Amino acid sequence: MSFDKKINFELASNSVIRGNDEDAAQLTQEALANGITAKEFLDFGLIPGMDVVGARFRDGDMFLPEVLLAARAMKAGMELLKPELSKSDIKPAGKVVIGTVAGDLHDIGKNIVIYMLEGTGFTVLDLGINVATETFISAVQQHQPHILGMSAFLTTTMPAMRQVIESLQKSNLREGVKVIVGGAPVTEHFAHEIGSDAYAEDAGTAVTICKRLARLDNS
Numbered sequence: 599m600s601f602d603k604k605i606n607f608e609l610a611s612n613s614v615i616r617g618n619d620e621d622a623a624q625l626t627q628e629a630l631a632n633g634i635t636a637k638e639f640l641d642f643g644l645i646p647g648m649d650v651v652g653a654r655f656r657d658g659d660m661f662l663p664e665v666l667l668a669a670r671a672m673k674a675g676m677e678l679l680k681p682e683l684s685k686s687d688i689k690p691a692g693k694v695v696i697g698t699v700a701g702d703l704h705d706i707g708k709n710i711v712i713y714m715l716e717g718t719g720f721t722v723l724d725l726g727i728n729v730a731t732e733t734f735i736s737a738v739q740q741h742q743p744h745i746l747g748m749s750a751f752l753t754t755t756m757p758a759m760r761q762v763i764e765s766l767q768k769s770n771l772r773e774g775v776k777v778i779v780g781g782a783p784v785t786e787h788f789a790h791e792i793g794s795d796a797y798a799e800d801a802g803t804a805v806t807i808c809k810r811l812a813r814l815d816n817s
């Protein structure tokens with residue numbers, strides 16, 4: 599049977615919605631084998647599926663165990679996309695330390711940002727999820743990155759971003775590092791209010807902004 603891009607994207611979205619990791623992996627493999635780029639497959643296959651899951655979860659039509667399965671399916675696809683997204687012959691563009699803030703376990707969006715940063719030549723240290731303020735601070739102290747990235751997906755964990763920025767200031771580290779924040783509930787306005795240098799609504803924008811921040815830092 600010949601490969602149909604539109605059908606592949608639709609089936610991939612559905613595999614995330616149904617939480618079927620085997621299908622998600624197989625459809626990802628098929629897409630890559632047929633010349634679909636990792637970015638295109640993410641944007642038109644996997645992410646739209648997760649958007650549907652988000653809306654259904656919000657409306658009470660889907661429950662936590664199903665969302666967990668959806669996240670597992672999304673990750674199964676992302677694992678296969680990672681090598682392509684992270685492939686880079688470019689010289690290191692800068693160093694980024696990144697993590698999901700304290701109390702927050704969401705990491706899918708952060709991981710996409712990491713893959714794309716690595717794919718454009720950044721060296722990235724991933725602190726993972728539920729990262730305590732002190733852990734962010736000691737990582738900045740120890741690794742002296744150009745950029746610190748923080749991710750939050752819950753309105754209740756967003757204030758942790760402010761805490762980290764305040765702690766950077768108290769520890770006299772704020773001048774030496776640019777801060778960028780993101781995650782579904784985070785806005786440009788919020789980023790500005792807490793004293794972050796930047797905000798990006800998606801991984802593509804994050805890459806563009808991080809390049810700018812790293813260059814400014816070096817100049």
Ligand code: B12
Nearest residue numbers: 652656702703704705706707747749752753780781800801
């Ligand atoms: C998957 C998911 C989960 C999974 C997470 C699995 C995982 N490993 O990540 C599980 C099941 C664990 C989960 C748990 C919970 N969740 Co949840 N979850 C979601 C869901 C459906 C999708 C999130 C996601 O991964 N989206 C896909 C990615 C690709 O999203 P994205 O925003 O496009 O990502 C881009 C940007 O955000 C940006 N970005 C992301 N991070 C960063 C960082 C930087 C530095 C930059 C620059 C950019 C950037 O770039 C990304 C890539 O382009 C959302 C719904 C939603 N609309 O967000 C709810 C949602 C976030 N969850 C929600 C809730 C309530 C919970 C729970 C409290 C539920 C419960 N009752 O227990 C728990 C909390 C657990 C915890 N302590 O964190 C609410 C939050 C509501 C709120 N106002 O705070 C949401 C919005 C659902 C809803 N509509 O109610 N969840």
